Amino acid sequence: MNIGEASKLSGLPPKTIRYYEDTGLIAPPARAENGYRNYTDTDVHKLRFVRHSRGLGFSVDECSQLLSLYEDKDRQSGDVKAIAQKHLTEIDEKIKELQELRSTLHHLVNTCHGDGRPDCPILEGLADPASVQ
Amino acid sequence: MNIGEASKLSGLPPKTIRYYEDTGLIAPPARAENGYRNYTDTDVHKLRFVRHSRGLGFSVDECSQLLSLYEDKDRQSGDVKAIAQKHLTEIDEKIKELQELRSTLHHLVNTCHGDGRPDCPILEGLADPASVQ
DNA sequence: CTTGCCCTTCCAGCAACTGGAAGCTTATAT
DNA sequence: ATATAAGCTTCCAGTTGCTGGAAGGGCAAG
The missing domain is CATH 1.10.1660.10 (Multidrug-efflux Transporter Regulator; Chain: A; Domain 2)
Structure with missing residues (x-):
């Protein structure tokens, strides 16, 4: 074909x-x-x-x-499993990383009014992460 | 500097x-x-x-x-928030995607003996995902 | 004066495709 | 039979976000 x-x-x-x-x-x-x-x-x-x-x-x-x-x-199925297991670990790490990042971002988004005024906790947090901790 | x-x-x-x-x-x-x-x-x-x-x-x-x-x-802080909110949504989607993928992979890894024998549910699952559902 | 580090530019490559151009062949419609 | 469209071929370039390396110049210490 x-x-x-x-x-x-x-x-x-x-x-x-x-x-x-x-x-x-x-x-x-x-x-x-x-x-x-x-x-x-x-x-x-x-x-x-x-x-x-x-x-x-x-x-x-x-x-x-x-x-x-x-x-x-x-x-040997062990060889296959080793590859899959390693990948699984990497995925777990990636998920964890994203969840941490999501948590920070979510916090920033939640504290921002999101209106027509210029003051913005998101920008402040990006400029100085310590300021929102 | x-x-x-x-x-x-x-x-x-x-x-x-x-x-x-x-x-x-x-x-x-x-x-x-x-x-x-x-x-x-x-x-x-x-x-x-x-x-x-x-x-x-x-x-x-x-x-x-x-x-x-x-x-x-x-x-306008609303403009900032819009960008952040969109990104947050994308992160959520990414996390969901990874979790689904992780679930499938985890299942495959768990059902594989991982020894010296050739039979391997992981490879079977990759060849035909329906076979493991 | 030479060693070594820092700076400059430019070019190449990574992953994993995807888009597009130029030029065939084949299928369909009239 | 012919015109057009679709499908196939190859090759080159672009995507994202850097990173490595080469070639060359600047500058301070020994």
Whole structure:
């Protein structure tokens, strides 16, 4: 099938599929006589795998490792779990970071009148965070 | 003062300060006779403002708007609040997104033995998310 | 006078795409 | 049959927010 069809089935834009090929994340597919990329169901399967991995926030590099493990029938599930566990930890850190940031921002927003007057605790807080602590 | 001193006082790396100048976020400072950038306390004050704004996750473009409002003594605090409120909403969305993603990933990680055997629910979940629902 | 640090500019690269141009081929409509 | 549109190809550039490095000049200490 052409890239457009593979795109529909995998849920990845054609541009992204080509990009993944360029960067080596996915192997180049066969080519038809007219030069068009020719994808198999297996190819699409892997593209879907990558889309789901990226959707869970794995980096392209991590996706590459996961895909290798997926294709290796002698893999050790511990290797997969290690990658996932590390990513989970990073997500937890990111969430924590955002929540702290949200808390500060929420406080600032709450204390600002938000009217036509110029005095603004948000700007004061940005100029000098200590002033709102 | 030179850029190194401004860097220490503002908490921004010299590279970043120059970058902010290049992109128009902050106005070019005066220059000494030897061509070195010459920062005033006011300049440093604005650099700190930008660092705090960026630290709260505002984009450089939003920082630019906030800085303009900070410098405008006839500003309306409602304009500031609108920017902050919008950003807060985006943070909330981001947190929600990450939490959902975390939940899925956590579930996958928990169901994987993580040993020397090849069977792996994580890979199965990435290949076909429906299989783990 | 040389060592070493600070400053200058400019160019390149990171992640992960996305948009657009120029030029094919194929499908559809008249 | 032909005109047009859609889909495919490659390649280059831009996005966001820096960061690293090279090449060269300034300046103080030993």
